[in-house]
Amino acid sequence: xxxxxxxxxxxxxxxxxxxxxxxxxxxxxxxxxxxxxxxxxxxxxxxxxxxxxxxxxxxxxxxxxxxxxxxxxxxxxxxxxxxxxxxxxxxxxxxxxxxxxxxxxxxxxxxxxxxxxxxxxxxxxxxxxxxxxxxxxxxxxxxxxxxxxxxxxxxxxxxxxxxxxxxxxxxxxxxxxxxxxxxxxxxxxxxxxxxxxxxxx
Amino acid sequence: xxxxxxxxxxxxxxxxxxxxxxxxxxxxxxxxxxxxxxxxxxxxxxxxxxxxxxxxxxxxxxxxxxxxxxxxxxxxxxxxxxxxxxxxxxxxxxxxxxxxxxxxxxxxxxxxxxxxxxxxxxxxxxxxxxxxxxxxxxxxxxxxxxxxxxxxxxxxxxxxxxxxxxxxxxxxxxxxxxxxxxxxxxxxxxxxxxxxxxxxxxxxxxxxxxxxxxxxxxxxxxxxxxxxxxxxxxxxxxxxxxxxxxxxxxxxxxxxxxxxxxxxxxxxxxxxxxxxxxxxxxxxxxxxxxxxxxxxxxxxxxxxxxxxxxxxxxxxxxxxxxxxxxxxxxxxxxxxxxxxxxxxxxxxxxxxxxxxxxxxxxxxx
Numbered sequence: 001x002x003x004x005x006x007x008x009x010x011x012x013x014x015x016x017x018x019x020x021x022x023x024x025x026x027x028x029x030x031x032x033x034x035x036x037x038x039x040x041x042x043x044x045x046x047x048x049x050x051x052x053x054x055x056x057x058x059x060x061x062x063x064x065x066x067x068x069x070x071x072x073x074x075x076x077x078x079x080x081x082x083x084x085x086x087x088x089x090x091x092x093x094x095x096x097x098x099x100x101x102x103x104x105x106x107x108x109x110x111x112x113x114x115x116x117x118x119x120x121x122x123x124x125x126x127x128x129x130x131x132x133x134x135x136x137x138x139x140x141x142x143x144x145x146x147x148x149x150x151x152x153x154x155x156x157x158x159x160x161x162x163x164x165x166x167x168x169x170x171x172x173x174x175x176x177x178x179x180x181x182x183x184x185x186x187x188x189x190x191x192x193x194x195x196x197x198x199x200x201x
Numbered sequence: 202x203x204x205x206x207x208x209x210x211x212x213x214x215x216x217x218x219x220x221x222x223x224x225x226x227x228x229x230x231x232x233x234x235x236x237x238x239x240x241x242x243x244x245x246x247x248x249x250x251x252x253x254x255x256x257x258x259x260x261x262x263x264x265x266x267x268x269x270x271x272x273x274x275x276x277x278x279x280x281x282x283x284x285x286x287x288x289x290x291x292x293x294x295x296x297x298x299x300x301x302x303x304x305x306x307x308x309x310x311x312x313x314x315x316x317x318x319x320x321x322x323x324x325x326x327x328x329x330x331x332x333x334x335x336x337x338x339x340x341x342x343x344x345x346x347x348x349x350x351x352x353x354x355x356x357x358x359x360x361x362x363x364x365x366x367x368x369x370x371x372x373x374x375x376x377x378x379x380x381x382x383x384x385x386x387x388x389x390x391x392x393x394x395x396x397x398x399x400x401x402x403x404x405x406x407x408x409x410x411x412x413x414x415x416x417x418x419x420x421x422x423x424x425x426x427x428x429x430x431x432x433x434x435x436x437x438x439x440x441x442x443x444x445x446x447x448x449x450x451x452x453x454x455x456x457x458x459x460x461x462x463x464x465x466x467x468x469x470x471x472x473x474x475x476x477x478x479x480x481x482x483x484x485x486x487x488x489x490x491x492x493x494x495x496x497x498x499x500x501x502x503x504x505x506x507x508x509x510x511x512x513x514x515x516x517x518x519x520x521x522x523x524x525x526x527x528x529x530x531x532x533x534x535x536x537x538x539x540x541x542x543x544x545x546x547x548x549x550x551x552x553x554x555x556x557x558x559x560x561x562x563x564x565x566x
Contacts (some may be wrong), residue, residue: 017317157327164333165313167321 005080009049009056016042016155017167020050023201024174025145027052031110032143032175034059035132037125037195038114039153041067042163047112047147048081050170060084061112062101084111098134112147115191119158125196128188136178136187143175144191148198171198239495240437244292247444251285273458283546284447291443295436301421302349304439308418309345315544315551316341316410322528323402328392332383332403340379341411347371348415351422371419375412380404409521409551410544416554417442423558423566437495438561442510444492446553449485449511450518456480470522478515485511497565509560510553517552521545 012018036047044061051059065085068078078085084104086097105111113135115128136142151168176194178187258278262271294303320333350367384400420439457477465473489507490500498506521544525531544551 017321151321154321154325154330157330160330162331162334164320164330164337165317166333167317 005056006053008045008077008080009053012042012045012049015163015165016046016152017165018046018050018149019167019169020172021169022172023198025172027055027172028143029055029058030143031105031108031141032059032145033110033132033135034112034145034147034172035115035128035191035195036112036147036149038116038119039149040119040156040158042152042156043114043119043149044083044112045077045081046149046152046168046170050172055110058108059110059112060104062086062097062114064088064118096134098131098138101135102138115188119153125192128192130184130188132191133178133184133187140178144177145175146173146191146194146198147171148173148195150199171201173198173201240295240440241292243437243440243492243495244288244295247288248285248292251281251288255281255285280546287443291440301351301418304421304436305345305349305418308348308414309342311543311547312345312411312414313337313341315414315542315547316406318542318544319406319410319524320403322524322530323406325399325402326392326394328390329387329399329403331390332386335382335386336379336403336407336411340375340407344371344375344411344415345418347374348419348422351419368422371415375407379407383407409548413551413555414547416558417550420554420558420561423562438497441489441492441496442553442557443550445485445489445507445510446514446550448488449481449507449514450549452484452488453477453481453511453515456484466519469519469526473515473519473522481515482508482511502564506557506560510557513553513556514549517549520552521548 034047036043044063048056048059048061060082061084063078063083063085065087066089068074068083068085084101086100101111101113113132115132116126117129120126132144136144148171149168150171151166154164154166155168156163173194176191182190255278258274258281261274262278290307291304294307316337325333347367347370383403384396387396387400387403417439420442421436423438453473454477456479457472457474460476460480461472461474463475464471465475465478486504486507489503489510493500493503496503
């Protein structure tokens with residue numbers, strides 16, 4: 001199990017040539033939510049493999065069930081990197097994704113989420129969905145770490161299945177928290193801005 | 202050792218012939234010892250000198266108050282350690298048996314990485330994705346495969362009555378076939394926005410990073426008629442080539458700092474001056490004359506070749522600087538941790554390789 005995940009992480013890194021930078025933030029074992037811009041199916045795998053191994057083992061990417069349950073290889077990869085698969089089509093009232101995430105991480109695990117919802121083919125990031133807000137409303141102790149990925153949409157664009165080995169970069173920024181009584185819209189704007197500003201650092 | 206590898210390759214190819222109905226049978230060229238004593242000594246001396254230079258840099262950095270700009274020392278020391286690594290790997294490749302495979306692989310890896318840096322900096326669109334996949338995984342490896350088979354003709358099995366000339370395919374595969382394929386593939390993807398520009402960008406990347414650079418390992422295949430080459434091995438000419446191009450680079454850098462006044466093109470590269478260029482070319486010629494003893498060139502010929510190499514090296518770094526300025530970056534490695542990339546180190550070698558290859562082939566074989 002350990003071996004294959006390490007190999008998978010190495011392949012993902014080699015393919016995307018990802019250089020990792022931590023800006024005003026250090027890899028920590030504490031419970032965190034990494035939230036990133038979403039442009040490619042590789043995103044979750046890349047953020048996950050950019051983390052140091054001890055942190056990686058406690059971190060679960062949140063991914064779309066409809067994509068990652070198609071085919072043996074995807075199922076295998078999703079299982080190896082311990083993905084938390086969310087059904088995008090059937091969101092029930094008592095089974096909301098946020099509740100599921102909170103239940104699954106318990107007191108030890110961290111999450112990787114993509115608040116834009118689906119992959120974004122444009123340059124400009126989309127507005128964030130509200131999941132991140134409800135997540136930190138229910139668990140205000142979680143550190144929210146913004147992550148910006150560049151060039152991954154060129155490595156594996158939407159609708160392509162063969163990757164091209166260009167160089168990409170992953171930047172982790174300083175954590176943010178939900179302020180007391182901060183309105184939802186304001187918070188989501190602030191979160192989006194914290195990812196966007198990493199682009200130029 | 203020689204015979205052993207040759208015969209095992211023949212055995213492998215004949216086994217392949219039994220399995221495949223229409224096999225490609227590379228007729229291997231006559232075995233030539235790649236590395237002989239003089240070249241080996243030279244490589245050793247270069248490694249030791251670079252090692253001393255590196256320790257010198259470390260010493261200069263430690264000095265509490267020195268009048269030398271620390272940024273210059275830093276950039277020089279990173280260059281020196283890069284070169285040391287390169288010569289060490291090249292020496293190792295040449296030492297391990299007489300097979301060219303490792304040298305060809307070494308240059309393939311550099312080509313691949315340089316192409317990666319080039320295309321990363323070049324804005325492409327979604328419609329270019331499939332064309333990019335072709336250049337990375339089909340054209341670049343095939344070009345180096347052709348270098349590996351070398352000069353020998355490829356026969357296409359019993360049923361096809363003609364032979365392919367590997368050398369001719371090596372020189373025209375990318376500029377003819379790949380260059381016609383790329384725009385076609387992009388057109389098929391159905392995106393016409395900035396079509397010519399995108400095509401030109403991908404073609405230039407392939408031309409400089411793969412096609413031009415692949416001429417460096419191809420130097421090993423030149424059938425040099427001179428008697429001297431038998432004594433030094435064909436690796437000598439490759440080592441001569443790289444040493445002289447880099448000496449040209451270094452001396453241009455030094456003369457720019459010492460005498461540089463008239464800047465050639467400020468918007469492209471503010472450090473390159475006419476004084477630096479002329480000084481660099483003359484110094485490279487002197488270095489080339491000093492190294493002529495292990496090449497097939499006479500003193501005058503070595504000087505002439507070195508002048509060509511220094512000028513082409515200059516052309517390469519100016520051109521690649523222009524691309525960088527256009528993209529608004531300092532180095533090709535900018536995306537990677539902010540220091541210079543592979544293409545920053547190999548730009549001069551990329552431009553010098555094909556010209557040196559053809560000049561040597563034309564005049565000395």
